[in-house]
Amino acid sequence: MALQIYNVLNREKVPFEPMHEGKVNMYVCGPTVYDHAHIGHAKTYLSFDIVVRYLRYSGYDVLYVQNLTDVGHLLDSGEDRILKKARQAEAGPMQIVETYARSYFEDMDALGVTRPDISPRASAHVPEQIKMIETLLEKGNAYVSDDGNVYFDVRSFDGYGKLSNRRLEDQEAGSRGDVRSDKRNPEDFALWKIAEPEHILRWDSPWGVGYPGWHIECSAMSQKYLGDTFDIHGGGVDNIFPHNECEIAQSEAANGVDFARYWMLVGTLLVPDEFGVPVKMSKSLGNFYTLKDALKMHRPEVLRTFIITSHYRNPIVFSExxxxxxxxxxxxxxxxxxxxxxxxxxxxxxxxxxxxxxxxxxxxxxxxxxxxxxxxxxxxxxxxxxxxxxxxxxxxxxxxxxxxxxxxxxxxxxxxxxxxxxxxxxxxxAAGAANAEREAGLIRLLIDLRAQARAAKDFAKSDQIRDELTALGVTLEDRPDGTVWRTN
RNA sequence: GGCGACGUAGCCAAGUGGUAAGGCAGAGGUCUGCAAAACCUUCACCGUGGGUUCGAUUCCCACCGUCGCCUCCA
The missing domain is CATH 1.20.120.640 (Anticodon-binding domain of a subclass of class I aminoacyl-tRNA synthetases)
Incomplete structure (x- = not known):
């Protein structure tokens, strides 16, 4: 049986048939780079690492795009998370972005996660985003509000909700109605926001100086590098709504064709709270273990094994x-x-x-x-x-x-x-192979000396050698045909 | 409240309409100067109650429980 993929779009496992034989175009929603990555990120990106590795092993030519979000991701307060971090760190926003983008790649490299072929940044693709917004305005799927912001008109797109199975009429209308808003409908989402004076991540646009909404980057960048329609779109399930849903709406409304053909969403990594109840590991809850800390305590292969132990779609609970x-x-x-x-x-x-x-x-x-x-x-x-x-x-x-x-x-x-x-x-x-070879030679020398002691029934001596090597982190195992060793 | 996912041995975790992979831990054994490792044996009525079926853990319904999303998070 050939490769089957569980497609979240129809909630069923189906044979995988790429658009172009032997070629896979794939996009995965990347992190917002305003802090160090934690184990939850590792679960998502490691899962897709294995997807990419296996597709390549199976002979596919994979083009793997994963974005870095460095603009437009707002907090409840309306403040951009990167700007907030920059203010706290007394640094420029792009300094923050650079710092944590490097940190992210460092961690992923250490984990053995294959780098994406392209890692586009939202801030470097503002013209593409503006262009898509213009298209949406022309097609009547977006509007400029009284305040000058541009919103996607969710009611203009029939397919809204098809990925997450949400219907507009089911949403509690007015739940956000108390919030003063210049939207026509509460479910409309921002494509372009006019910048407040203190918002220094800002660009010129046909609608004034401002910045793009969070969702539009993925639509614009996937289109640029993978085309209007591509094979696989991945991410964490926790982003199925609204983010993934908004991506589909924007792209399909603007391009007039299907967006991603297969949706693959990774289960959430949980961590027990103070009462032992598993809850999502997240930056905002502050219950995260950074990958840097985890990697200090465990080999990357062990972290990979831990995550691989359960299927990518299932949630896993992190514990020592x-x-x-x-x-x-x-x-x-x-x-x-x-x-x-x-x-x-x-x-x-x-x-x-x-x-x-x-x-x-x-x-x-x-x-x-x-x-x-x-x-x-x-x-x-x-x-x-x-x-x-x-x-x-x-x-x-x-x-x-x-x-x-x-x-x-x-x-x-x-x-x-x-x-x-x-x-x-x-x-x-491995790097440092010369040193490793010398160390191996020395250990084998000690093993030979110990073998002589054992042959002479001098077990005090042989045990001393073994014990002292153990103390140094080298374990010996005697076998009928000789002794083998390993480091812990 | 709505949407989605899940509930399999002490723990983690695959999977299937015809009595259930794998790992960890445990018990017994083989091997070993001792040890370590390895190997062998052993360890599950698949949340509860109904229904469909010759037969369900696997399909359907209800219920209970857990998590995720509905507001920023992979």
């Missing part, structure tokens, strides 16, 4: 227990990989153990079957765990395994666990 569990599960896979690589150093040439190649084929098949089913990464992980059991049985048996078979095993771990899931490190390519 779950992370520990993920850590141990990951360690199990990585131990087997290390054992394979270590064994390979002394393995004979030839074809011994060739029968195991069938297991590799089955693993790949199981993995692909799982991932083809709406990117079921937990299923992919299960395939790797089953492989790991087989590998451990093989390498703990008396059977001779040739170098080529071991290389094939290592290769499938690299391919599925490394290239696609990003949880199996590539020890060879």
């Amino acid at each position: 227990d779950s992370l520990d569990s993920a850590h141990k599960g990951w360690e199990r896979i990585y131990s087997a990989v290390r054992l394979v690589r270590e064994t390979m150093r002394h393995a004979p040439e030839g074809e011994a153990g060739n029968a195991f190649l069938a297991t590799l084929d089955k693993t790949r098949q199981d993995f692909v079957t799982a991932m083809d089913d709406d990117f079921n990464a937990p299923g992919g992980m299960a395939a790797l765990h089953e492989l790991t059991r087989e590998v451990n049985i093989l390498l703990n048996s008396e059977q001779t395994v040739s170098k080529s078979v071991l290389a094939a095993i290592d290769n499938i771990y690299r391919e599925l666990g490394g290239d696609v899931l990003g949880i199996v490190p590539d020890d060879n390519a």
Whole structure:
């Protein structure tokens, strides 16, 4: 069965058929860069990282666009969040944007998240946004208010609500009616706002000096880089309304054709509150763990494993227990990989153990079957765990395994666990490889000395070596054919 | 109140109309100088109550519970 995707647009799993064979155009709503990223962001962007990695693994040529919001995202008070941060930090707004954009990429790089092909910024695409607003005005889907602001006229677009299943008549009319507004209808949303004097993020426009509304950037930038209609639009479910809904309205009204063909929305990351009740991790609630802090305590592969453990559409609850569990599960896979690589150093040439190649084929098949089913990464992980059991049985048996078979095993771990899931490190390519090689040599020297002590039944000496290495973070494991080591 | 999602073993978590992957933890065992790791065995009547069906955990309805969105958040 070919790739199936759960399309939020129709709430059903359907075969994925890109517009242009072999090519996928994909847009994901990016972060507003006014603070450091937290684990909730990691869940969303890591989920789409795996989507992109798997699509590429499957042979698609993917063009991946993810924006950075750096203007127009207002607080309840009406203040722009970036301007507020800038005021607090006594810095210029673009300084703030630059700082946190870099921070975001640093964290994502550290997590092994593949960079988007294009990371357009809202502030750099104001002309495109103005142009789209002009089109909407021409087509009668937008209007200029008495105060000079431009709003999208939601009632002019029939499809409004089709993604989130909301109907205008169901919304509590007047719930926001108390707020003095120059909108025709409360559900209309801003395309362009006239700037107050203190609002220094401002641009000239046909409607006066101002700034764009929050939603229009995604419509304008996706159109610019991916066209009027593109294949996949992603984001967090928490943005389904109003943001995603507004994007659809603007783009389809302006362009007259379908916007995104497949909508993929990622479940929310929750964290227990003081009573143990899970609530959304968010900047505004202040209950977030930054990725920088998380990365100090856990390897990126472990954070990835934690997130991959559940399906992308489901919510997950963040806890140290779950992370520990993920850590141990990951360690199990990585131990087997290390054992394979270590064994390979002394393995004979030839074809011994060739029968195991069938297991590799089955693993790949199981993995692909799982991932083809709406990117079921937990299923992919299960395939790797089953492989790991087989590998451990093989390498703990008396059977001779040739170098080529071991290389094939290592290769499938690299391919599925490394290239696609990003949880199996590539020890060879690491920076500082020279130091690592020297360290490995020293450890092997100590292992040899310990082996001599053990042969002489000098267990005091052999245990001393093992204990002191343990204290340094190096664990030894004795096996019938020698001792292997790992760092913690 | 409206919209959406979810409720599977001690914990995390896939999945299927014909009695349920995987991981963590636990118990017993094999192996080991000891250990570690690994392997083997063991551990679930799938929220509650109805309905459809030869048969439902899987479909439908109701109820209970949890979360998300409806205002800024991935």
